[in-house]
Amino acid sequence: GNSVTQMEGPVTLSEEAFLTINCTYTATGYPSLFWYVQYPGEGLQLLLKATKADDKGSNKGFEATYRKETTSFHLEKGSVQVSDSAVYFCALSDGNGANNLFFGTGTRLTVIP
Amino acid sequence: GAGVSQSPSNKVTEKGKDVELRCDPISGHTALYWYRQSLGQGLEFLIYFQGNSAPDKSGLPSDRFSAERTGGSVSTLTIQRTQQEDSAVYLCASSPGGSGGWGQYFGPGTRLTVT
Numbered sequence: 186g187n188s189v190t191q192m193e194g195p196v197t198l199s200e201e202a203f204l205t206i207n208c209t210y211t212a213t214g215y216p217s218l219f220w221y222v223q224y225p226g227e228g229l230q231l232l233l234k235a236t237k238a239d240d241k242g243s244n245k246g247f248e249a250t251y252r253k254e255t256t257s258f259h260l261e262k263g264s265v266q267v268s269d270s271a272v273y274f275c276a277l278s279d280g281n282g283a284n285n286l287f288f289g290t291g292t293r294l295t296v297i298p
Numbered sequence: 299g300a301g302v303s304q305s306p307s308n309k310v311t312e313k314g315k316d317v318e319l320r321c322d323p324i325s326g327h328t329a330l331y332w333y334r335q336s337l338g339q340g341l342e343f344l345i346y347f348q349g350n351s352a353p354d355k356s357g358l359p360s361d362r363f364s365a366e367r368t369g370g371s372v373s374t375l376t377i378q379r380t381q382q383e384d385s386a387v388y389l390c391a392s393s394p395g396g397s398g399g400w401g402q403y404f405g406p407g408t409r410l411t412v413t
Contacts, residue, residue, distance in 0.1 A: 217399040229404040236399040283346035283354040
């Protein structure tokens with residue numbers, strides 16, 4: 186079956202620190218992988234995506250590389266800002282049928298000045 | 299351009315009543331999804347519409363849940379005889395096509411509280 190496992194939170198970092206949020210997946214077929222972000226009081230926003238192995242998705246200074254050999258899609262940012270405080274969700278779409286998203290449980294990030 | 303919109307933003311209802319939740323997808327998006335987000339279950343897929351094809355209802359938790367999409371655009375999710383465990387945020391998303399690689403664009407959600 187399809188599932189996503191992501192790092193338990195919450196994560197608290199100081200401004201300008203390096204961020205890694207781990208995400209691993211199990212999927213049938215050839216999944217596409219996504220990171221979504223939910224800022225306080227707002228809806229889910231697509232942050233970045235990768236549709237095949239070795240692709241790197243990037244946006245707003247965040248990056249994640251699709252690693253088929255380790256079934257991982259870890260989210261990284263070199264220098265976080267207070268405005269990055271949010272809940273981050275890793276997700277996959279398995280490319281079959283409905284192509285609905287399977288989400289991880291979410292990781293809450295708080296960045297302190 | 300306009301994103302996905304949902305209404306109402308909040309709904310409080312008594313146990314046993316029926317509710318209707320509305321979703322307006324991004325114009326031109328052929329795929330539409332409903333999910334729900336709850337504390338105990340995280341984000342769960344409910345139902346999927348793609349163009350004029352029959353919907354994929356595989357995620358609906360019970361026969362009290364149904365959805366329709368009229369004219370390939372607006373969708374309504376109906377919950378009959380609501381129960382307290384139906385309390386959650388109901389999210390609608392749309393996508394340019396049915397292929398999984400597009401990514402999905404989410405509305406702000408409807409927070410449903412069943413008392």
